Amino acid sequence: MKLRFLAPVLVFAVLVPLLIFGLSRNPAELPSPYIGKPAPVFTLPDLEDPSRTVSSDDYAGRYALVNVWATWCTGCREEHGFLLTLAERGEVPIYGLNWRDDGAAARRWLAELGDPYVATGFDPDGRVGIDWGVYGAPETFLIGPDGTVLHRHVSPLTEAVWQRDFVPLIAQEGR
Amino acid sequence: MIPELGHFALTLALSLAVCQGILPLVGAHRGDAALMGVARPAATGQLVFVAIAFACLATAFLTDDFSVLYVARNSQLALPDIYKFSAIWGAHEGSLLLWTLILSIWTVAVARFSRELAEPFVARVLAVLGLLSCGFLLFMLLTSNPFERLFPAPSDGADLNPLLQDPGLAYHPPVLYTGYVGFAVAFAFAVAAMISGDLDKAWARWTRPWTTWAWVFLTVGIALGSWWAYYELGWGGWWAWDPVENASFMPWLVGTALIHSLAVTERRGLFKSWTLLLAIAAFSLSLLGTFFVRSGILVSVHAFATDPARGRFILMFLAVVIGSALGLYAWRAHTLDSPAGFRPLSRETFLLLNNVLLVIAAALVLLGTLAPLGVEWVTGEKISVGPPWFDVAFSLPMIPLMFLLGAGMHAAWRYQPAPGLGRLLKWPALVALVAGIAVPALFYGWAGSLVAVGGIAAFWIMAVSLVQPLRSWRRAPGTPGMSRAVAGMSIAHFGVGMFVLGVTVVSAFSVEQDLKLAPGESVEAAGYTFHLRGFQNVTGPNYRALEAEVEIRRDGRHVATVRPQERTYLVQQNPMTEAGIDPGWNRDLFIALGQPLGGDTWSVRVQYRPLIRFIWFGAVVMAIGGIVAASDRRYRLTAPARERQPVAAEKPA
Numbered sequence: 001m002k003l004r005f006l007a008p009v010l011v012f013a014v015l016v017p018l019l020i021f022g023l024s025r026n027p028a029e030l031p032s033p034y035i036g037k038p039a040p041v042f043t044l045p046d047l048e049d050p051s052r053t054v055s056s057d058d059y060a061g062r063y064a065l066v067n068v069w070a071t072w073c074t075g076c077r078e079e080h081g082f083l084l085t086l087a088e089r090g091e092v093p094i095y096g097l098n099w100r101d102d103g104a105a106a107r108r109w110l111a112e113l114g115d116p117y118v119a120t121g122f123d124p125d126g127r128v129g130i131d132w133g134v135y136g137a138p139e140t141f142l143i144g145p146d147g148t149v150l151h152r153h154v155s156p157l158t159e160a161v162w163q164r165d166f167v168p169l170i171a172q173e174g175r
Numbered sequence: 176m177i178p179e180l181g182h183f184a185l186t187l188a189l190s191l192a193v194c195q196g197i198l199p200l201v202g203a204h205r206g207d208a209a210l211m212g213v214a215r216p217a218a219t220g221q222l223v224f225v226a227i228a229f230a231c232l233a234t235a236f237l238t239d240d241f242s243v244l245y246v247a248r249n250s251q252l253a254l255p256d257i258y259k260f261s262a263i264w265g266a267h268e269g270s271l272l273l274w275t276l277i278l279s280i281w282t283v284a285v286a287r288f289s290r291e292l293a294e295p296f297v298a299r300v301l302a303v304l305g306l307l308s309c310g311f312l313l314f315m316l317l318t319s320n321p322f323e324r325l326f327p328a329p330s331d332g333a334d335l336n337p338l339l340q341d342p343g344l345a346y347h348p349p350v351l352y353t354g355y356v357g358f359a360v361a362f363a364f365a366v367a368a369m370i371s372g373d374l375d376k377a378w379a380r381w382t383r384p385w386t387t388w389a390w391v392f393l394t395v396g397i398a399l400g401s402w403w404a405y406y407e408l409g410w411g412g413w414w415a416w417d418p419v420e421n422a423s424f425m426p427w428l429v430g431t432a433l434i435h436s437l438a439v440t441e442r443r444g445l446f447k448s449w450t451l452l453l454a455i456a457a458f459s460l461s462l463l464g465t466f467f468v469r470s471g472i473l474v475s476v477h478a479f480a481t482d483p484a485r486g487r488f489i490l491m492f493l494a495v496v497i498g499s500a501l502g503l504y505a506w507r508a509h510t511l512d513s514p515a516g517f518r519p520l521s522r523e524t525f526l527l528l529n530n531v532l533l534v535i536a537a538a539l540v541l542l543g544t545l546a547p548l549g550v551e552w553v554t555g556e557k558i559s560v561g562p563p564w565f566d567v568a569f570s571l572p573m574i575p576l577m578f579l580l581g582a583g584m585h586a587a588w589r590y591q592p593a594p595g596l597g598r599l600l601k602w603p604a605l606v607a608l609v610a611g612i613a614v615p616a617l618f619y620g621w622a623g624s625l626v627a628v629g630g631i632a633a634f635w636i637m638a639v640s641l642v643q644p645l646r647s648w649r650r651a652p653g654t655p656g657m658s659r660a661v662a663g664m665s666i667a668h669f670g671v672g673m674f675v676l677g678v679t680v681v682s683a684f685s686v687e688q689d690l691k692l693a694p695g696e697s698v699e700a701a702g703y704t705f706h707l708r709g710f711q712n713v714t715g716p717n718y719r720a721l722e723a724e725v726e727i728r729r730d731g732r733h734v735a736t737v738r739p740q741e742r743t744y745l746v747q748q749n750p751m752t753e754a755g756i757d758p759g760w761n762r763d764l765f766i767a768l769g770q771p772l773g774g775d776t777w778s779v780r781v782q783y784r785p786l787i788r789f790i791w792f793g794a795v796v797m798a799i800g801g802i803v804a805a806s807d808r809r810y811r812l813t814a815p816a817r818e819r820q821p822v823a824a825e826k827p828a
Contacts (some may be wrong), residue, residue, distance in 0.1 A: 002509055008501045015545075016498075018552055019490055104769035106748060108770040110770075111771065131557060
């Protein structure tokens with residue numbers, strides 16, 4: 001049996017565990033490699049007004065949430081109500097990262113469902129998403145005053161998750 | 176009662192599939208004609224029962240039987256009948272049933288048109304198809320029963336996803352699946368050849384038209400999907416390198432390689448083991464695509480409801496089917512290999528390069544699609560790979576392929592003297608250089624060397640595709656004309672040229688603008704004036720819409736009036752944009768309503784997309800070329816007639 005006839009089945013044999021891994025993992029539980037490290041900087045056009053920009057400097061020195069969303073993502077619709085509540089409570093400013101989306105659809109989404117964001121960066125080809133290691137939407141990053149990533153949550157944000165994973169981090173560092 | 180009948184029909188189809196999958200294999204091994212004879216009737220019976228199940232589901236949809244869970248989730252009383260029917264394949268369970276139905280149809284077609292092949296061979300082919308069918312029927316019955324009841328039945332359904340309420344969805348999935356599943360036939364032919372240890376030129380001649388037909392359906396299916404995404408998703412893009420799009424594109428790339436490799440196997444008896452591998456790979460990638468879509472392991476805009484149990488089943492099925500086919504390949508393929516060589520400058524060499532480049536392209540697409548998963552597995556880090564990466568990675572093998580294609584089409588088998596080829600290609604090369612640079616520059620302006628490369632490639636491919644037809648047209652009276660195979664090849668490659676031209680011009684010269692408009696106002700964009708006449712409310716069967724009337728003028732002359740809509744579907748309350756498109760052969764004007772900006776003022780997105788129709792029309796021309804080639808007379812001749820037929824007509828220039 002020559003190697004060149006064996007090679008395809010060997011390649012496939014490597015692929016199968018990868019796919020098993022793909023099925024077995026729960027994306028919500030995996031931490032970001034950036035936790036405890038400085039969050040990647042970015043400058044993006046503002047979704048609402050492309051002549052302005054949104055950048056990571058906007059929230060420097062404060063706690064902030066960076067929420068990755070898109071109109072094609074059903075999870076984003078699910079968490080939107082909670083984001084609005086959170087924005088109303090004013091605990092932490094929320095910055096949006098509109099990821100791999102259509103600008104017009106995204107603006108309509110905010111006009112219809114309400115806008116919880118201080119500002120939303122528009123990232124249609126997902127370049128900033130690549131820097132941040134965004135895997136899918138929705139994802140929410142908690143950024144500390146020193147610009148480090150304190151926590152990352154993948155999948156829709158809820159009150160329970162917020163109280164459990166986010167509030168202690170903000171409290172423990174002392175506002 | 177009818178849903179239970181459908182469920183029962185599926186169970187019967189499964190038992191027939193088991194018979195079809197096992198008995199003929201045993202029969203072929205033992206030389207038992209009775210057992211081999213089971214294959215054809217079992218295939219027919221299976222089709223009958225799967226069709227009954229499909230009809231039962233259709234009945235449930237058309238009679239609004241919301242006691243069926245699947246119907247309740249994907250239909251609604253006010254849904255137009257055409258969408259009630261196409262809703263059958265609007266979600267997971269039903270599209271699986273459609274997939275199985277199409278597999279049965281292909282199987283019966285093979286059974287019907289294979290009378291000339293050796294009985295043990297047909298028995299093995301049909302058995303392999305039967306085993307595949309077993310897998311899909313089991314999948315449906317164990318994890319995704321479309322006939323599951325819902326109690327108590329709701330008074331109305333949850334409606335079909337508004338994105339899918341469009342004629343595009345009615346056609347796109349069936350055509351695409353027909354292509355996907357069609358590669359199962361080439362796969363079954365390959366497995367049967369490896370089991371029997373018999374692979375001759377006749378094998379390749381029999382496999383070729385089936386593969387070409389599958390490729391034709393896949394080509395049209397992908398083009399329909401792209402077109403549907405263009406006008407329905409409202410962003411005006413035609414390809415986004417989404418995992419699900421990649422899932423359909425990889426089998427297409429490998430299938431294209433397979434068509435070309437089969438040509439070498441048929442004409443020269445070469446590349447046998449390579450052809451087998453491609454036949455296995457094309458179908459394996461179709462299955463892999465299904466896995467990606469249904470398991471939810473990759474992020475995609477095509478969100479099918481995901482369920483880990485389904486993911487596990489498909490993965491097991493995938494491992495068994497692909498693993499055993501590749502295992503068989505590792506064990507048997509060397510016995511089928513052919514040592515005969517060929518000269519460096521010959522059509523064989525060009526087709527080898529074609530295969531290598533297409534497979535590299537498919538491998539790069541697979542790499543980009545799976546990279547996020549692989550990186551996460553190894554390092555725990557999450558990355559995403561987007562269009563910028565794919566655009567570059569995909570062009571690397573494609574640009575040389577486009578230029579080699581022109582020479583390969585006209586190279587002779589076995590040995591092609593260089594001067595002859597040079598003389599033949601001198602004129603097309605000149606035309607390509609001049610037209611490729613001048614045409615985009617004259618019509619749209621100079622836009623850099625990359626656009627020039629695209630333009631030259633496009634005109635080069637179109638020009639070389641005309642060489643054979645022109646020669647045949649000017650041939651001396653009495654000499655034989657072009658065979659359908661050569662005509663099909665010329666047409667399909669011409670389509671490739673049109674496609675390349677469309678892609679080049681659309682990516683370089685599109686204009687997109689977000690504008691602010693109030694009734695009575697006009698704005699200028701891309702040389703056109705857009706005048707918003709006003710708004711009116713429109714009511715559809717299951718939606719309300721605000722419709723704008725926009726008049727487009729150019730140099731004061733009326734061009735078109737389009738009516739983009741902002742729809743709200745009543746059941747799901749989803750907003751949807753229906754773009755207003757003024758199509759033209761040389762450009763599309765695309766207008767979509769954005770958001771209200773207070774009062775009657777709206778943000779409006781205007782796009783000018785030159786030659787975008789060439790992308791889809793090019794794909795259709797490719798498919799037409801495939802149909803013409805597949806209808807070549809040598810596939811239709813009976814064996815005795817073929818022997819009487821002189822081989823001269825088969826030799827292209």
